[in-house]
Amino acid sequence: MVILKNFFILLLSINLYSNNLLLKEANQALAYGNYLKASSLYEKIYKTYPTPSIKSKLIRCYTKLGDNFFRVDNYKKALYFYKKASKLKAVNINIKIAKIYAKQGKLYYKIKNYKKALYFYKKALKLGYKKAKKDIKIIQHFVKHENALKNDRRKLITNNSPKWTKAIGRVIIPTKLTFVTKKRYRTKYKKCSASLVNLENYSSSSVIITASHCLKGYNSNAGGLKFIIKSKQGNMLQRFAAIYKDSHYIHKQTNKHSDYAILILDSPIYKKDVDPLSITKTPFYNLQKQYKYSFASLVGFSGDIGDHGEKLTIDPKCKLFKFNTKYGKSNCIAYKGASGGPIVLNLSNNGKNFQQYLVGIVSHFKRKDFKHIYFAPNTQFYKDLVEAIKLYNF
Secondary structure, three states: OHHHHHHHHHHHHHHHHHHHHHHHHHHHHHHOOOHHHHHHHHHHHHHHOOOHHHHHHHHHHHHHHHHHHHHOOOHHHHHHHHHHHHHOOOOOHHHHHHHHHHHHHHHHHHOOOHHHHHHHHHHHHHOOOOOHHHHHHHHHHHHHHHHOHHHOOOEEOOOOOOHHHHHEEEEEEEEEEEEOOOOOEEEEEEEEEEEEEEOOOOOEEEEEEEOHHHHOOOOHHHOOEEEEEEOOOOOEEEEEEEEEEEOOOOHHHOOOOOOOEEEEEEEEEEOOOOOOEEEOOOOHHHHHHHOOEEEEEEEEOOOOOHHHHOOOEEEEEEOEEEOOOOOEEEOOOOOOOOOOOEEEEEEEOOOOOOEEEEEEEEEEEOOOOOOOEEEEEHHHHHHHHHHHHHHHOO
16 A cells, blocks of 8 residues: 555656646746747646646747737638637627627638628627627628629620620729738738729820729729729730729719719720720700710729629610719619729610710719619710820820
């Protein structure tokens, strides 16, 4: 019995010595921020000595690891460590898990998978992330909108689409530059539609037109404005752009400010690559009276169809109406992402040979169904546009 008792005392002493060595190594790893190594060592100690002190340090390691993976958008790993901390009944860890669910919801929202986005936002709300209420409401609105698209007139732009539709490209607006880690950063962008424009007697164009509100939030420190358009040969052309004229659109003052912006490209695009849109001085409402046949078309990167805004779409036939001196309105169909896109008037006296003129720039949507669109009419931007074309095109 004495021998057995001494054996257990010796074994206990060895375990204590071993744990002391592990604890020293774990504390050192924690001090140097090596949370993965520290957590592994604390886990070994915790199995035999589950003291409050070791538990507290384990929670700290798991939380720090979760935070690190969260910063680099590795939500799977972040969740893994947060949940390990949660099992140890860590205080306030649920809200960290909730934020990950909200982030996952946001990712699915961006790719328009509203079903999964709702699933994760609801999980976030259940764990106490109250901001998810607003996101859930927004997504439910988009789901309702998707269900209302059954009678949508819009079509994808293809090689068989009218030639003038090839003059529309995308303008990329950097808005924010943020550091994810000490060495890695992320740039946030807005995307709008824009048109390459020209007068008939010029062979190249360096002028594009989009909506003024697209430029709100533009941060030159985050990068330059870019214009991307597809050439006749199927190549993607990219140009940097500078602001020539901004009408400084203000949402609540639509009777005072129109919504257009004229940009100058850093190098021209030639007609052999892209045929630009033609412009006209005559107000759109007068043009509709002068021709026997007239109808409007709207083109843009609508975010609800066409691979969720990745492909250009057209509402081929809609109507335009005069609203006030600053805006026209239409029954054309579009969605967020089509802002800055052109409204083109198709005109003919025989119903066969149509001429096309850019007569408006898509501005804002007044109704939730996005079927009542307001646009900046050509009477607002014609003078500035011609001035820019004569200065920069040739």
